[in-house]
Every structure is written in structure tokens, then in C-alpha cells.
Amino acid sequence: SQQGEEDPQALSIQEGENATMNCSYKTSINNLQWYRQNSGRGLVHLILIRSNEREKHSGRLRVTLDTSKKSSSLLITASRAADTASYFCATGQAGTALIFGKGTTLSVSS
């Protein structure tokens, strides 16, 4: 079963533009994580935000979490062609496996 739902399913932008992806989930969580997956490869962890946090930054990434709305957003600023990939949110609860959404496919053209 999948808990998270990313929106949009696909996003196409130009280099230098910002990319925003959203994730909604259904049940209470301990943390929410974002992963990137290049075509045909494994997933790479980007950032983890805990349920008592509202915003977190890592380089060009900014993640927000609104537990009252059960939603999160991932902002990638000044996108590069190398950011082209699929992005997944995953919800975590202590003692259980991460549950992933269906992902957003980001295409950045130069």
C-alpha cells in the first residue's frame, strides 16, 4: 500500500527555474523523507524532516511539513539539468518500514 501521494505526477521546467513538488499522506507520522531516483537506479536520500519540524533546508533544497494538513512540499531552487529524476516522498514511523508515494517525474531542460 502507498501512503504518500505526490503532486504533480510530472513537471517540466527550464534550467534556473524553481521546482516545487507536493506530497500528501494519510496517517500520523514520525518523519517524512524525500528521495531522488535517476532512471534505472536506486533511490538516494535527500532530506528528512521530523513531525515536530516545519521547515528544513539542505543546499538548494527546502522542505516544509504541515502535519495539520498532512502535507509536505519539496522546493528545488535554481534547477539544473542534473536534477532531472523522479522524486519520492516517504513517511516514516518508528519501528516500521518507510512507505513511499508514486513519485513526481522532474525534467529540467537546458
Add this chain to the structure above:
Amino acid sequence: EAEVAQSPRYKITEKSQAVAFWCDPISGHATLYWYRQILGQGPELLVQFQDESVVDDSQLPKDRFSAERLKGVDSTLKIQPAELGDSAMYLCASSSDRGDTEAFFGQGTRLTVV
């Protein structure tokens, strides 16, 4: 940098045959996951180990799939017999703490059943 190792990277097998995948997690990680990812979808959990014990295999099709993690280190996932619908990417991941920290993924095994 420590990595999760998986083999093989690619596997083509005929339906009704047996197939096995191997995973070596990051040293010291007690938690190991096997996920299946169908093209265009997110990963879905098949089985979760804590050391050598299975803690969640509720989504594992047990009539044909089996998983083991002897000695609590590396793990094997087996499918017997394979069906056409099993074609997917099989991903192994490990973490130091179930659900509460990041998971590290291997490169996956792309299985094609013909």
C-alpha cells in the same frame, strides 16, 4: 563510502523458473528491507528484517516468494516460480533504525520475466 550491494543488476528469466537476488547491507545496519518497484510507480515493501528476524512480510506473496537473512547480515530474496507479473525492479535498502532514519538503497535488480 559504504554502499548497499545488490546482485545481479539485471536478470532475464522464463516464467515458471526460479530466480534469486542477493543483498549485502551497510555494515552495522540491523534493518534490511526488500522493496519492489513497478515501472512508473513508487517502491512497495515486500519484507522487512530486524537482524535475522522478519518483522513485516504482510505484502510478500508467500506462495512464491521467500526471503531470508541468515546471521543477520546479507539477505536473499527468491521467487519460485516466476510469473510475468513479477517483472519489476527489486530494491534492497538498509538503515540503522527502523522508520526513524534514512534508508540507504542499493542499485536494484531489474527482473524481466519472459
